[in-house]
Amino acid sequence: MKIILSRKGFDTGSGGCPSPIFPDGSLMSLPIPDKKSQITYGEIAGNQWASIGEVVSQLAGIPPTHRAHLDPDLFPGSIPRQKDWCPIFGQVGASEGHLRRQHVGAGDIFLYFGLFRPVEQTGSRLHFVRGSKPIHILFGWLQIAHRVAVSEWPASQCWALYHPHFSREPQPSNVLYLSTDQLVLPQCEIPGVSGTGAFPWYSENLRLTAPNSSRPSQWLLPEWFCPDERGSCLSYHGNPSRWEKIDGGILLSAVSRGQEFVLDCERFPEAVEWLKWILNSAQHPGGNSG
Numbered sequence: 001m002k003i004i005l006s007r008k009g010f011d012t013g014s015g016g017c018p019s020p021i022f023p024d025g026s027l028m029s030l031p032i033p034d035k036k037s038q039i040t041y042g043e044i045a046g047n048q049w050a051s052i053g054e055v056v057s058q059l060a061g062i063p064p065t066h067r068a069h070l071d072p073d074l075f076p077g078s079i080p081r082q083k084d085w086c087p088i089f090g091q092v093g094a095s096e097g098h099l100r101r102q103h104v105g106a107g108d109i110f111l112y113f114g115l116f117r118p119v120e121q122t123g124s125r126l127h128f129v130r131g132s133k134p135i136h137i138l139f140g141w142l143q144i145a146h147r148v149a150v151s152e153w154p155a156s157q158c159w160a161l162y163h164p165h166f167s168r169e170p171q172p173s174n175v176l177y178l179s180t181d182q183l184v185l186p187q188c189e190i191p192g193v194s195g196t197g198a199f200p201w202y203s204e205n206l207r208l209t210a211p212n213s214s215r216p217s218q219w220l221l222p223e224w225f226c227p228d229e230r231g232s233c234l235s236y237h238g239n240p241s242r243w244e245k246i247d248g249g250i251l252l253s254a255v256s257r258g259q260e261f262v263l264d265c266e267r268f269p270e271a272v273e274w275l276k277w278i279l280n281s282a283q284h285p286g287g288n289s290g
Contacts, residue, residue, distance in 0.1 A: 001107055001108055001109070001185070001186055001263060001265045001272070002073065002102065002103075002104055002108040002109070002262055002263060002265060003108070003109050003111055003262075003263045003271055003275060004099070004104060004108065004109065004110045004111065004260050004261065004262050004263075005111055005113060005234070005260075005261040005262075005263070006072075006089075006110045006111065006112050006113070006259060006261075007012070007112075007113060007114065007258070007259045007260075007261075008029065008071075008072060008113070008114055008259075009029040009030055009031065009032065009112075009114035009115070009139070010029075010030040010031075010032060010060070010114065010115065010237060010242075011114065011115040011248035012115070012134075014032040014033070015032050015033060015056070015060055015062070016060045016062075017059050017060050017063075017128070018114075018115040018116050018119075018128075018134040018277070019114055019115065019117075019139075020055060020059065020116065020117065020118075020119040020126065020128075021116050021117065021118045021119065021137075021178050021202050022047070022049045022119060023118075023119070023120055023121065024201075025201040025202045025203075026047055026048075026049070026200060026201055026202075027137070027139050027198070027199060027200065027201065027202055028046065028047060028049075028052070028055060029112070029114050029116075029117065029139045029140070029198070030055065030056060030060075031044070031052075031068045031069050031070045031071065032068070032069045033062060033066055033067065033068060033069065034067055034068060034069035034164050034167075035067055036067070036090075036164065036167040036168070036208065037067040037069055037070070037164040037167060038167065039066075039068050039070050039079060039162065039164070040053070040065050040067055040068060040179075041053040041056050041057075041062065041063075041064045041065075041066055042064030042065060043079055044068060044070060044078050044079060045075070045077050045078050045079070049121070049126070050126060051064075052068070052144050054126075054163065055126065058102070058125055058126045058127070059119070059126060059127070059128070069101070069164045070163075070164065070166055071088075071089060071090050071163065071164055071165070072087070072089035072090070072110070072112060072140065072142055072196075073087060073088050073163065074087050074140050074196050074197065074198050075143065075198065078098075081159070081164070082158065082159040083159060084157070084159045085159045085160075086140075086178055086179055086181060087142055087178070087179035087195070087196035088160060088163060088176055088177065088178055088179070089110060089142055089176070089177045089179075090150075090165035090174070090175065090176040090177070091175055091177070091195075091259075091260070092161060092165065092168060092173055092175065093173055093174075094177050095258075095259045095260050096173045096174070096207065097173060098235065098260055098262075099175075099260055099262070100173075102235060102260075102262040103262075104144070104147075104262060105144060105147055106144050106145060106147070107143065107144065107184070108143070108144050109141055109142070109143045109144070109275065110141060110142045110143075110144070111138055111140075111141050111175070111275070111278075112138065112139055112140040112141065112142070113136050113137060113138045113139065114136070114137065114139055114216055115133055115134050115135070115136060115216055116134065116135060116136075116137045116202075117129070117133070117134040118132045123220060125142060133214070133216075134216050135207060135208070135209035135216050136207075136208040136209045136216045136217065136219065136254075137144050137202065137206050137207055137208065137209075137241075138199065138206040138207075138208065138278065139198055139199055139206070140196070140197060140198035140199065141183075141196060141279070142177065142179045142195065142196040143179060143180045143184070143195040143196065144177050144178070144179070144180070145178050145179055145180040145181075145195065145232055146177070146178045146218075147171075147175060147176070147177055148171045148175065148176050148178065149172055149174065149175050149176075150166060150168070150171075150174040150175065150176060151170035151174070153166075153176070155278070163176065167180070167216045171236065174227055179194075179195045180195030180196075181194070181195055181198035182194065182195055183195050183279070185272055185275065185276065186265070186272055186290055190276065190279060190280075196283055201264070205246060205277070205278055206229045206278065206290065208220075208221070208254075210251060215253075216278055217253065217254040217255075217256060218251060218252070218253055218254070219251070219252045219254050220246075220249050220251060220252075221249055221250050221251075222249055222250070222253055222270070222274060223245065223249050223250050223269075223270065224270040224274075224287075225243075225250055225263075225268070226243055226245060226250045226254065227240075227243065230267050230268065232264050232267035232268070234252075234261050234263050235260075235261050235262040235263075236258050236261055237252065237254070237255065237261065241253075242254075254260055
């Protein structure tokens with residue numbers, strides 16, 4: 001099994017700002033803008049604080065009528081669905097080529113992360129908390145059941161045609177990943193945990209950015225992530241200078257660009273227990289979101 005740390009959602013380059021951590025600790029990953037998409041921000045459901053359209057308008061100045069790249073698409077209630085819908089994620093081009101070369105496929109797990117920052121509400125308007133810092137946070141997951149090229153998508157399966165990857169050229173590197181129903185890890189199944197989902201609240205257990213770091217891409221990870229003597233590493237991070245052992249873990253200077261970072265659990269068996277710990281510990285409110 002492989003775990004893919006997959007960067008998704010708003011950041012300063014795509015969307016122009018981080019996604020919000022609301023005052024109660026709830027998370028909302030904002031899909032990036034996409035002029036070719038069939039879906040507008042105003043059509044995507046939000047949460048108890050605001051709709052997606054209101055959030056992108058107030059935080060990023062993007063009108064609710066702008067089209068959105070709803071991908072990964074994890075929630076049944078995000079937009080109206082056709083029969084047979086299931087959670088789905090698309091990738092294309094160089095990023096898909098990387099996944100293919102890493103032999104990512106059925107049973108592997110995307111663990112999605114993005115740039116987030118606390119917000120507060122004054123009257124009816126949201127704004128980022130003054131003095132707060134953007135950080136990288138894990139916000140969801142998807143275990144792969146099937147990998148299908150858009151060019152080979154069955155014509156009878158029209159439920160997926162809304163997905164933004166159908167608005168792209170049907171080239172071999174334009175691929176869709178469909179979710180399993182139930183999460184299954186090596187030699188075990190986690191009862192009640194779906195093959196896909198999102199963490200509803202912020203928790204320190206979901207935080208990648210090192211405490212007190214001025215750079216979101218400086219991560220504090222468990223020490224076993226260190227590639228020393230493993231013969232493998234988190235993909236794109238083979239340069240030893242990116243890793244620094246410290247008390248309490250290992251610092252990683254994560255690459256600034258790139259979307260898919262692959263970890264082979266055969267070389268890093270500790271990753272399976274780490275994933276279980278994240279899934280089991282991050283299902284409930286995690287306290288302070290600052």
